[in-house]
Amino acid sequence: MDTFAGFLNNAALMLILCVVYDTFSVSEISKKNLRDSLTGILVGLICIAVMLNPWPFEHGIYFDTRSVLLSLCGLFFGLVPTTIAMGIAGAFRLYQGGSGGAVGTIVIVVTACFGLAGKHWKDKNEKSLNCMQLYFFGVVTHLGMLSCMFLFPAGLRNSILRESAPPVLLIYPVLTTIIGLILKKQEDRRAADSKLLYSTSLATAALESTPDGILIVSREGKITRWNQRFVELWNVPQHLLYMTDNKQILAHASSQMAGPEEFLAKVADMYEHPEQTSTDILYLADGRIFERYTQPQKVGNEIAGRFWSFHDITEQKKADESLQMMRFCVDHAGDSMFWVTSEGRILYVNEATCAGLGYSREELLSMSIFDLDTDYQPGVWAAHFEELRRRGNIILETRHCAKDGRIFPVEVNANYVHFGIHEFNFAFTRDITERKRALEERLKLEQQLLHAQKLESLGVLAGGIAHDFNNILTSIIGNADLALMRINPESPAIDNLRSIEIAAARAADLSKQMLAYSGKGKFVISNHDINDLLEEMLHILQVSISKKAVLRLNLTRPLPPVEVDATQIRQVIMNLVINASEAIGNKSGVIAITTGCMDCDNSYLKDVWLDENINDGLYIFIEIADTGCGMGKETLAKLFDPFFTTKFTGRGLGMAAVLGIVRGHKGAVKVYSEPGKGSTFKILLPASGKPVEIFNHNTRDDYWKGSGTVLLVDDEETIRGIGAEMLKELGFNVVTANDGQEAIETYKARADISFVILDLTMPHMDGEQCFRELRALNPAVKVIMSSGFSELEVTQKFVGKGLAGFIQKPYKLLALRESIVGLDLEPK
Structure with missing residues (x-):
């Protein structure tokens, strides 16, 4: 025991x-x-x-x-x-x-x-x-x-x-x-x-390390847990965190809100529906912006309280707003903008890019730069991007291909951008088609101005030389003539004197050409019809050209007269026709001489060989076209230079004289030529007034005048020009259209059109269809049909359709007046 x-x-x-x-x-x-x-x-x-x-x-x-x-x-x-x-x-x-x-x-x-x-x-x-x-x-x-x-x-x-x-x-x-x-x-x-302590420590550490303000409350609203970030965001006094209910802390929070009633209503709604989850945005009175998130806090399947999270997104919102503003600016910028990866894949484009290329944004974002720029394929792109990486910025010119196949020049401002491990090319691109065109036009204008100055200087020089040369020739010819009168007829020197006389005469002709080039030749000015001059010259022109060349006249009647020296104009025509014959050579070909009149504006006159002070207005033209060998750009550039020639025996003064004579008449020359396709010379001479037929007529309606606006529709520029002059003579204002579609648009746009003169045969929309469209717009519209066909043949198409009148081409002023009088318009 x-x-x-x-x-x-x-x-x-x-x-x-x-x-x-x-x-x-x-x-x-x-x-x-x-x-x-x-x-x-x-x-x-x-x-x-x-x-x-x-x-x-x-x-x-x-x-x-x-x-x-x-x-x-x-x-x-x-x-x-x-x-x-x-x-x-x-x-x-x-x-x-x-x-x-x-x-x-x-x-x-x-x-x-x-x-x-x-x-x-x-x-x-x-x-x-x-x-x-x-x-x-x-x-x-x-x-x-x-x-x-x-x-x-x-x-x-x-x-x-x-x-x-x-x-x-x-x-x-x-x-x-x-x-x-x-x-x-x-x-x-x-x-x-x-383990519990460790878990609690982890939870506490997570709670304190989050950038969000965290608040956890019981179902009764008593605060059970929070983190320091919550206290900082809402500036919460410590004693409020230990209250038995949440009324005071809600009052503290709502006092900081831009909309306190809405804030309290949302909180109350969440407590009334404890099972709900919600995310919304809070706007505070001091300008801060919070993202609020709440969800029920559960222990097992039982809801024990509510979890609130507050995230300060003020800077994020400002950044978003700045980003939206920047994106708006980028999307509405005039220049195209690209974000491109180092491999050439397109990441972003703005609206200007889509508009310029014709692709949607989705289509472009599925493409690479190689699809748009044929000059920058993968091998070239790699070298380009390496240079961009080294330099940081490159400005270059290339070509882009639009969706419709159009290829146009662009200026690219490429910028190297490096984000982390990623590399990009942020590029501004600008369509420089108009810039290049303007540059080409400016260079061309500068060349023309320089050439005009050169020609002017050479003209002054040629005029001075010709003047002095004529003085010398006067002495030579006079003395030769006297010597022939005084010498013994049997003298062997007579042949020598006659040779001197012949050579002096040739030199005098050369002097006349030099004066013609200078524009200071002797002009005898009078009113002439260019058609009459050509018909008078027809025989001599036919015998002057090659037997294998066919001469055709396409004369427009009537034409306004021109104030010219008939002899000088004949020389111009003769020089151009002979040059055309020589360009055709031994081959069969055609030389076509066409006349007409046209309204020339500054845009048309900018590409002509002209005096710099030439004015826009009504011009008579003589167009001489051949099917010969044509000329290249180098030949065209020197075409009117004195002493420049492509002929073995030529002196190089023929074309220079043409330009001088035309310039002396305040006209201009327009040249079209391509190697192997022939050449066309268009001589423009200012019209002196109304057509010849306007001056010599005497009828009972000589003094009839109309008023109002007339729509003249014709696809021939000459007809529009002379027709407008005739109508103005009759007292009308004139608007013109070159085809049926343009006529319809013009008629819709203007309510003051009294009647329409309509050509029957036109491209795009002919006169018959245009007449139907006009009648659909205004059943009472008055239309005079114009055609080269007979009146019977044309009017049969419009029987019972309301055609107001008909006039047959070519027509004179009298016929036009009678057609208009038949409309029963109010005379002026």
């Missing part, structure tokens, strides 16, 4: 150890070294306590539960506490002395080592020991303890084993199991607390 009483006493001390260890929260000490040291000291002190209450076997030999204590210390607390406890217990046992002192100390060491071995196994397998494993551990440990008894003499050893082995093997393992379960429970609880 004493033995069992001693064991129970020792077991009570062991339980006290567990209670003390748990009560004083030794395990919660954060510093590991301090915690291990205190644990080892505590276990060592308990060992002393149990050794002071032993079960004595004989003097100097004691049994107690220190083996249980030290083995469990090694199993649950580890090396440092066990070593400390082992040192304290061993020292005290040696201090006690007796015959069992040394063996008792060895028992302390052995049982502690068993405990450390058990911990190593437990940690390695990461397993928590169960009840049976603890019991087995107790049996093994105390078998080891009993094996130490073999260190005593045999007689004493047998006595000890016989006396102590049954209670040791029966009670100590059970005690080890009970105390081990208690320590295991404490260890499991500490591990759970540690």
Whole structure:
């Protein structure tokens, strides 16, 4: 009984150890070294306590539960506490002395080592020991303890084993199991607390590290948790965070809102519907903008409260607004803009790009730069991008291809942009078609001006030379003539004098051409009909050209007269016709001479060989076209230069004289020519007034005048020009159209048109269809049909359709007046 009483006493001390260890929260000490040291000291002190209450076997030999204590210390607390406890217990046992002192100390060491071995196994397998494993551990440990008894003499050893082995093997393992379960429970609880603490720390760290302000409230509205960011965003006083309800903190928050009523209504709605989730935008009175998110907080399936999150998006909104403004500016910029990758793939284009190329944005974003720019294919692009990377900015010219196949020149301002590991080309492009055209026109105008100045200078020089030359020739011819009169008819020098006279006459002709080139030749000005001049010259022209060339006259009648020197104009026509014949050469060809009149504006006159002060207006033209060899650009550039010729025996003054004569008449020359396709020379001479037929007529309606506006529709420019002059003579204002479609648009646009003179045969929309369209617009419209066909043939098409009149081409002023009088208009 004493033995069992001693064991129970020792077991009570062991339980006290567990209670003390748990009560004083030794395990919660954060510093590991301090915690291990205190644990080892505590276990060592308990060992002393149990050794002071032993079960004595004989003097100097004691049994107690220190083996249980030290083995469990090694199993649950580890090396440092066990070593400390082992040192304290061993020292005290040696201090006690007796015959069992040394063996008792060895028992302390052995049982502690068993405990450390058990911990190593437990940690390695990461397993928590169960009840049976603890019991087995107790049996093994105390078998080891009993094996130490073999260190005593045999007689004493047998006595000890016989006396102590049954209670040791029966009670100590059970005690080890009970105390081990208690320590295991404490260890499991500490591990759970540690995990909870770790999870809580993680949650707290996550809560504090988020840039959002977080607020968690219970279902009743009491604040249960928040982070520092929430306090900073809303400037919340600390005392409001510990209120039992949320009324005051809601009032504090709503006072900062631009719309407090809407804010409070949304919060109330969320509390009324605790299962809802919501995201919205809050606008604060100080200009800040928050994104608010809320969702129910659940514990299992039960709603325990509500989670609120507030994210300050003020800068993001400002950035978005700036981005939208920039995108608006980019999309509405006049220039095209591209974002292109280093591989040439298109990432972004603005609206100007889509409009300029004819593609939609979706189509362009699926394309590469190689689809638009044939000059920059992958090999060239790689070198280009490398240069762009090196220089940062490149301005260049290239060509882009639109969706409709149109290829046009562009100026590209390429910029290298580097974001992280990505490289881009941000390029501005501008269609420079008009710039190039304007540049070409300016250069052409400068060349024309320079050429005109050169010709003017050469003209002055040629005029001066011709004047002095004529003075010298006068002396030569006069003296030669006198010498012929005075010399003996039989003299052999007569032939020499006649040769001098012939050569002087040729030189005089050359002088006349030089004066003609200078524009200062002797002009005898009078009114002439160009058609009459050509008909008079027809025979001499026919005999002057090659037998294989066919001469055709296409004369427009009537034409306004021109104030010209008939002799000089004949020379111009003769020079151009002979040149045309020589251009045809030995091949068969056609020389066509066409006359007409036309209104010339500045845009038409900018491409002519002209005096720089030539004015727009009504011009008579003589067009001489051939099917000869034509001329290249180099020849055209020097065509009117004095002494320039492509003929073997030419003097190079024929075309120079043509230009001089035309310039002297305030006219101009327009030239069209291509190698192998022939040449066309159009001589423009200012009309002097009304057509010839206007001046010599005498009828009962000579003084009839109309008023109002007339729409004259004809595809022939000459007809429109002369027709408009006749109508103006009759007192009308005139608007013209060159085909039926333009006539319809003009008639729609103007409400003051009194009647229409309509050509029957025109491209696009003929007179018959145009008449129907006009009648559809205005059933009362008055239309005079004009045609080269007979009146009977034309009027049969319009029987019963409301045609007001008919006039047959070519017509004179009298016929036109009579057709208009037949409309029963109010005379002026």
